[in-house]
Amino acid sequence: MSNAGQSWPPVETEPAVPHPKAPQPGSKLGVHYSHCFGCGDEVEVGLHLQSSVTDGPEVVSEFAVTEAHQGAPGLAHGGLLACAFDEALGAAVGNLLRKPAVTAKLETDFVRPVPVGSTLFITARLDGVAGRKTYASADGRLDAGDGPVAVRARGLFVTVGVEHFTTHGDKDALEKLAASARRRREEWDINP
Ligand SMILES: CCCCCCCCCC(=O)SCCNC(=O)CCNC(=O)[C@H](O)C(C)(C)COP(=O)(O)OP(=O)(O)OC[C@H]1O[C@@H](n2cnc3c(N)ncnc32)[C@H](O)[C@@H]1OP(=O)(O)O
Numbered sequence: 001m002s003n004a005g006q007s008w009p010p011v012e013t014e015p016a017v018p019h020p021k022a023p024q025p026g027s028k029l030g031v032h033y034s035h036c037f038g039c040g041d042e043v044e045v046g047l048h049l050q051s052s053v054t055d056g057p058e059v060v061s062e063f064a065v066t067e068a069h070q071g072a073p074g075l076a077h078g079g080l081l082a083c084a085f086d087e088a089l090g091a092a093v094g095n096l097l098r099k100p101a102v103t104a105k106l107e108t109d110f111v112r113p114v115p116v117g118s119t120l121f122i123t124a125r126l127d128g129v130a131g132r133k134t135y136a137s138a139d140g141r142l143d144a145g146d147g148p149v150a151v152r153a154r155g156l157f158v159t160v161g162v163e164h165f166t167t168h169g170d171k172d173a174l175e176k177l178a179a180s181a182r183r184r185r186e187e188w189d190i191n192p
Pocket residue numbers: 032038086087088089090091094095101102103104105131132133156158160
């Protein structure tokens with residue numbers, strides 16, 4: 001059953017205003033971490049999402065569905081589609097707001113099957129902010145930006161401090177990633 005009738009965002013929000021140094025419409029977004037299953041170029045069987053910023057502002061991510069992503073023969077696995085939407089929504093939140101945030105809640109509606117060999121064009125947007133909470137939603141269309149909708153998703157992302165990653169994750173890998181971001185002169189607000 002679709003959740004389209006439920007109020008979204010579920011709480012009162014302020015408009016999500018992009019960071020002044022957010023990538024401009026037309027910018028391609030690189031890999032945020034080479035070992036990320038969603039976008040990383042060092043994960044052979046990963047999803048390899050490629051994202052860019054468009055007017056809106058929105059983030060459009062392309063997911064080329066291969067045999068590595070199957071559930072039923074010839075069809076994408078729903079869990080991997082949810083993963084693609086987590087990445088696409090997270091890319092929109094992270095790149096447009098330039099604050100570290102993690103997924104707290106993710107809902108997906110699978111509207112039509114996604115065949116192997118197709119490309120899903122996922123358009124993600126920010127729907128509102130309430131304190132540390134950012135609400136975002138996305139549509140995935142088959143084979144073109146104006147193709148038929150196959151999947152819809154919406155999620156809640158919670159802004160976290162850098163200690164979220166240093167406490168729970170791999171601190172050394174994080175430091176290397178931060179040094180690399182500094183070399184690229186990327187600006188992030190790290191205090192929620
Ligand atoms: C350029 C970058 C691109 C990045 C792309 C990456 C995409 C992939 C993103 C991910 O997959 S991140 C990995 C998956 N997510 C996690 O591992 C998060 C695990 N959860 C946590 O660490 C904590 O639960 C969390 C940081 C989300 C919240 O804990 P906190 O102790 O910091 O805050 P708190 O529990 O007070 O929640 C903050 C607010 O969010 C609300 N909240 C949290 N979880 C919720 C939930 N599940 N549903 C509804 N509301 C929720 C909570 O009620 C509260 O609302 P209020 O401010 O109004 O009181």
